[in-house]
Amino acid sequence: MLSFEIIFCVQGAETVRELLDVAKQTIPSTHWHTTPVVLKATAGLRLLPEQKAQALLLEVQELFEDSPFLVPDDCVSIMNGTYEGILAWITINFLTGHLYGASENTVGILDLGGASTQITFLPQAERTLDAAPKDYISSFEMFNSFYKLYTHSYLGFGLKVARLAVLGALDAKDVDNRRFTSSCLPQSLKAEWKFGGINYKFGGMKEIPSGFQSCYTEIMKVIQKKLDQQDEIKRRTFYAFSYYYDRAVDAGIIDVEKGGIIRVKDFEMKAIEVCENFSKATKGSPFLCMDLTYITALLKEGFGFHDNTELQLTKKVNNIETSWALGAAFHLIQSLRSTARIVKQI
Incomplete structure (x- = not known):
């Protein structure tokens, strides 16, 4: 397939x-x-x-x-975001050998794309199922086992769309004749960025010094009280991939080939370093300060993770990509087999 x-x-x-x-x-x-x-x-x-x-x-x-x-x-x-989160969860738990064991040993997934971000895990606490919004709980069957997952996709909270939100360019008109600014960017910066077929002019803010604290304040306006928080996630193991992985590599937090286990506060410490010293730390990417600060705020203020919460950043497990595609393959195979059984019975 x-x-x-x-x-x-x-x-x-x-x-x-x-x-x-x-x-x-x-x-x-x-x-x-x-x-x-x-x-x-x-x-x-x-x-x-x-x-x-x-x-x-x-x-x-x-x-x-x-x-x-x-x-x-x-x-x-x-695909709707819920389906995407479920398939990614199937992939990572299959590859890590958790899909067939005790349910309390399964791992959660965090996926940060360009347009959306997903969180999915298998709740062990009944209060999580009771407290979560009803449309955040999805039930499905896979490999003759039944699962009830907490899963949600936040459209508009992916890394690239978040950049536009921070810049105030998400719903802006007359984009061609405007320059969008942020304290998350070097003050002297004047650049252009093409996304979704639109060319955006952007740069730093002369009236506000660039830096982590002012950047964090800007980003909090974008995510504050916008995401659901569940206490159980602070005690669970999560794998994080896509832009979590890519930006950690760009910042030198993890090895590009091996990935690694990091704490949430490692993103914050690196964000502070980058935002306070643009000339040495951006490595050719003017968005690195903004991106690392956004990831920090998303994890801490959005989802509610602790500073010391550990995340497993990985691109591959057993040399297979940790994306939703493998889960989609399993789901399709299961669907085709079910159809074949029905046809045979007829």
Whole structure:
């Protein structure tokens, strides 16, 4: 099975065409007709106007139907955030060997994308299930086991959309003629950044000194009281990936190949270092101070983690990517087998 994560871009469908060519080179032609192809779009498309998103998905659907691969029903769709969190949780717990053991040994996941952020874990405390918003609890069956997860995706709280929110550019008009500023950026900075097909001019604030405290204050306006907090997470083990991992690598907190275990306050300490000394610490990225400060605030003020809470940052487990794609593969295989059993019975 092939599972593609797609973030909107002008050549999105062309990218899928290239991936199909790779699949043809990798999979023996005798197996093409039994190999399902599936595209699950994530937050990048959820943020797009529906007409644009559907136009891209339709183009991908046509590519699949013209390919020699098996095209299941609903093979091209936009995943909701809850589903994405569940699939990522399945992936990491399968790869770490926790999916078949005692439920209290499962690990939680934190995923920070460009447009959204997800948190998912299997509650052990009944009070967590009682206190959580009803739509934050999702039940599902996998490998003949039943799970009731706490999971939620916060659309608009991904790293790149958060940058726009901090800059005040998220819903701004007349973007072409404005320069957006923040104390999270070097005072002398004047730069441009393209995101979602729009070119944003941005830079530092002359009237407010750049630095961690002023940056943290700005970011708190974006996330304060916007996320649900559950006490149980402070006592659980969490794996964090995507931009948690990437920015930790950029800041020199973890090794790019090995990852590592860090504390929440390690993000804060590095954010302070970067924000107070832009010239030596940004490594070519003017957003590093803002990003590290946002991650710190998201973990502490958003989700409610302690300073000493340990997070396992990893990109791969047993040389397999820690993303939702493997969980999606398991779910698809289970669905296809269920369908096959029903057809056989008929």
